[in-house]
Amino acid sequence: MKMKKIVIIALTPITLLIVLTGYAVITEEYSSYLIRQELTKNYVKEGDKLCNSGDSKSCYDNGYYYEKEEKDYYAASKYYLKSCNLKHARGCNALGRYHETITKYFFGAFGFYGTSCRLGDGLGCVNTGLLYKNGKPKKDNFMAVQYFKKACNLYNGLGCYNLGVMYEQAEGVRQDKQKAKEYYNTACDFQEQLGCDKTRLQ
Structure with a gap:
C-alpha cells in the first residue's frame, strides 16, 4: 500500500500547518488566531479614526497596543503624545515613561509626568x-x-x-x-x- 506523504511545518508556537497531498488544513486554533489578528487590525484602524477626531482614549489605546503588542515604542509615543495633548492623564504618564526608559531624556520625562500629575x-x-x-x-x-x-x-x-x-x-x-x-x-x-x-x- 502506497503511503501518503505528510509534511509538517511549524508556523507559530500555537499551531501547525499540515499539508496532506497538496491540501492545506489549518487547525481551528490557528484559524481563531488569524481572526483575532484581523480584528486587532480593524480595531487599530477604527482607533486611528477616533483619535484623529479628538478622542483621547483611542489615542492612548492605540499607543498601548503598539507598546505592548508590537513593541514599537516610537509609534506608541506618537499616539501617547496625541492623547496627552488632548489632556489624557495616562497618555502623559506613558509618554513620560517612554522618555525615562527609552530615550533617557529625563527633562522630557519630568515634564510629562508632571503634566499627568496636574491632570489628576x-x-x-x-x-x-x-x-x-x-x-x-x-x-x-x-x-x-x-x-x-x-x-x-x-x-x-x-x-x-x-x-x-x-x-x-x-x-x-x-x-x-x-x-x-x-x-x-x-x-x-x-x-x-x-x-x-x-x-x-x-
Missing part, C-alpha cells in the same frame, strides 16, 4: 516624585515628598508607600516612624502590596 493621575505624581528622589534630572527629597503626598491624596497606594519610606528614612522630612507606619497602612488599604508587607514587619 496619582501615578504621574509618583513618577515625578521618584525622579526627584533619584536625581533625574535633579535630586530634591523635599519635592519628592510633596509629589508622593499628592499621589497619596489621589488614593495611589504607591504614593503612600513611598511617603512612608521617606518618613522612615528621614529623607526630605524629619524622621517619624509613627507617620511612616500610618502611610504604610494607608498604602495597604489602597491595595499596594509593598505597604502591606511593611505593616507585617512592624
Whole structure:
C-alpha cells in the first residue's frame, strides 16, 4: 500500500500547518488566531479614526497596543503624545515613561509626568516624585515628598508607600516612624502590596 506523504511545518508556537497531498488544513486554533489578528487590525484602524477626531482614549489605546503588542515604542509615543495633548492623564504618564526608559531624556520625562500629575493621575505624581528622589534630572527629597503626598491624596497606594519610606528614612522630612507606619497602612488599604508587607514587619 502506497503511503501518503505528510509534511509538517511549524508556523507559530500555537499551531501547525499540515499539508496532506497538496491540501492545506489549518487547525481551528490557528484559524481563531488569524481572526483575532484581523480584528486587532480593524480595531487599530477604527482607533486611528477616533483619535484623529479628538478622542483621547483611542489615542492612548492605540499607543498601548503598539507598546505592548508590537513593541514599537516610537509609534506608541506618537499616539501617547496625541492623547496627552488632548489632556489624557495616562497618555502623559506613558509618554513620560517612554522618555525615562527609552530615550533617557529625563527633562522630557519630568515634564510629562508632571503634566499627568496636574491632570489628576496619582501615578504621574509618583513618577515625578521618584525622579526627584533619584536625581533625574535633579535630586530634591523635599519635592519628592510633596509629589508622593499628592499621589497619596489621589488614593495611589504607591504614593503612600513611598511617603512612608521617606518618613522612615528621614529623607526630605524629619524622621517619624509613627507617620511612616500610618502611610504604610494607608498604602495597604489602597491595595499596594509593598505597604502591606511593611505593616507585617512592624
